[in-house]
Amino acid sequence: MGKEDGFRTQKRVSTASSAAAGVLPTTMASGGVRRPPPRGRQIQKTFNNVKMTILCGFVTILVLRGTIGINFGTSDADVVNQNIIEETNRLLAEIRSDSDPTDSNEPPDSDLDLNMTYTLGPKITNWDQKRKLWLTQNPDFPSFINGKAKVLLLTGSPPKPCDNPIGDHYLLKSVKNKIDYCRIHGIEIVYNMAHLDKELAGYWAKLPMIRRLMLSHPEIEWIWWMDSDALFTDMVFEIPLSRYDYHNLVIHGYPDLLFDQKSWIALNTGSFLFRNCQWSLDLLDAWAPMGPKGPIREEAGKILTANLKGRPAFEADDQSALIYLLLSQKETWMEKVFVENQYYLHGFWEGLVDKYEEMMEKYHPGLGDERWPFITHFVGCKPCGSYADYAVERCLKSMERAFNFADNQVLKLYGFGHRGLLSPKIKRIRNETTFPLKFVDRFDIRRTTPLKIEARS
């Protein structure tokens, strides 16, 4: 595969994209001008892609031949397999080479005035009234059904394949886990794989999407963001929404860590709920300005590190920014923020994953707390990326255990369970019967009364 092939491939992809897209947008919605990357860097990039393609192809040949120097004859099947792997590697390289909103090679938009506050969109000021009117006019789209508020779960992942090949597999298992929980509890899911705003990519991408969903789904009462690395581990537990009748943001955290220690991990934005209302739109608007990538996010990161306890030095992340916002504008916001820790709306995985067997022995689903965690959140594992904070093996095996721990609760209705928390294989947990409906009455979670949270001291 020579250099020319690489160029032809690049050209073919670009042509196809251009042909498909028509003309690329030349202006951004805000009125800024889009600049193409410098030519010299384009050529360098193409050369790098070609080099990587050649290397991947060479390496593939080595692997398929077993050991270097032995057996250079190939069977037809070997040739086919080799071709497939080469093709895939080449396509992967092409896909990854497509410039990314988070690509740090792109120059930050220096037209963006550091003094100008970034906004998620035009200011909306009367959302509560508008929404209420719309609901009245559209009785077929109520926001409460049988006394239960309509909830939409928002989650997602980047549009491109993961850097780590196992990452997409765990994203798949994670979304299956969410599909199961939401089917049982009548919650809608939106799985976002698009960057609505290239300024707010990465962990900030949830903000424009939450706003967009609120405004596009007036029938939804609560938007629930959940990270892709968070898994449901209590399939029975339901969020006690009536607990939050007077609140608009529900987030897991600890008040003393927040107000006394000003810790950067006082709250966790891996799983939180926003009521669909004006207050939430306002909070999102106040939250977003630290997000735009480049100098703004860098500078904001320094402010956050300086002000929040334990925070390492890195660009502004959404969690630190929210904590800082709520601390510095406490009187404005905190009245409507419920800092929840009676159950694991977010449960940090390290202290939980080794106890699943003990939990299965002593307790039962529906508790949602440390006895049977509602959500196990694999903070720092980053299966989709290349650089995790924890050992890969520990992370992947723990995620497998959490997934199977949850899956057992789903499979129970069907009479099956995993052979072990590390095993993808299942076994029957009861015999087949000619009276299947008695098990439906006993084991269908939808027919179980949710447990109430007991007041804790």
Added chain:
Amino acid sequence: MGKEDGFRTQKRVSTASSAAAGVLPTTMASGGVRRPPPRGRQIQKTFNNVKMTILCGFVTILVLRGTIGINFGTSDADVVNQNIIEETNRLLAEIRSDSDPTDSNEPPDSDLDLNMTYTLGPKITNWDQKRKLWLTQNPDFPSFINGKAKVLLLTGSPPKPCDNPIGDHYLLKSVKNKIDYCRIHGIEIVYNMAHLDKELAGYWAKLPMIRRLMLSHPEIEWIWWMDSDALFTDMVFEIPLSRYDYHNLVIHGYPDLLFDQKSWIALNTGSFLFRNCQWSLDLLDAWAPMGPKGPIREEAGKILTANLKGRPAFEADDQSALIYLLLSQKETWMEKVFVENQYYLHGFWEGLVDKYEEMMEKYHPGLGDERWPFITHFVGCKPCGSYADYAVERCLKSMERAFNFADNQVLKLYGFGHRGLLSPKIKRIRNETTFPLKFVDRFDIRRTTPLKIEARS
């Protein structure tokens, strides 16, 4: 990583699994005895795993160093990255080495009497009455809501990571595509990643799962099976269920191909619907016997090849078996089978994917047929496996196009669209507004009246 490491790893995984699982089942539900694999083959298998691990590690080193012989010094980041990739490869090899129900190295169960008909479970004979009674007793779980039958979409994929790294990424996109359609149309999803019956693995795995779901979800009126390589490409179109008031199986196909030509592709089991009733349970029971892997499936394959036009020689697949069953027991079954081709309940991808731009220019969603296909089905692409029937590049790019073609219809409500059918990136298709609800009224698909199918000559 020496041989000893590989052995230790194998041992550690096995110990962990055993500890987690307790005692492995020693009997199968049917009363047969489980035999462990021969010791010699176990050692050989372990040795092969170790060899592959060493090779993967070596190859990884080569790739990371760029070219052989240059720059053997490494930075800390290189070392960390290298470790992560090595770990992942090792874990992947471990996961894949775990014996698979479809593992052809396992001897077929010779206890299974070739004359004894395989069954999916104990015979259920009065499901219609039982189900009707249950529905009467459980008015909170109706099978029709506002005149609309409750539908459950069943799909899935094998429990292990794909052989081809890109495969899991496309499975993820495929399930997102299904989540979108089902959210818009109020359909429940079950994503199956378990083999309920190790005899019926592979494409046969859907049969026991369909049966299990019927019996466990009496409130569901229709179970809709859809392959993981089939994508929704018309987000507006709805299956006209009232068309099938007198039928129990709806499947895409062509009567002349079926009855006149007895073609093995006369029907397509990539997307079909079963009514939740006794008739369906009976059909599943009649369908299953060709499925058990090993000699039964092999022999059945020969019968199917001999009797169905154009069928290549391979083991019995579910589609050929169903066609054969319906042909040979026509009077028993066909009265309740609706062979549908007025819209693309299954749309073979090759003739469709190049026309999406033309469709966008001339037509609109909601038609479901060749003008705007309901479902585009990537038969033969097999992104999860190693051996596809079509060129990898053609397949992956076509799937990307189909995905984005569908995603555009979902994003329209939010004011976005893909830059091109090959691009994961999106752009605004209308300006932001302070009156978002007018777009909700115009663009929310749920508020669009489904088009009726016009009678065709």
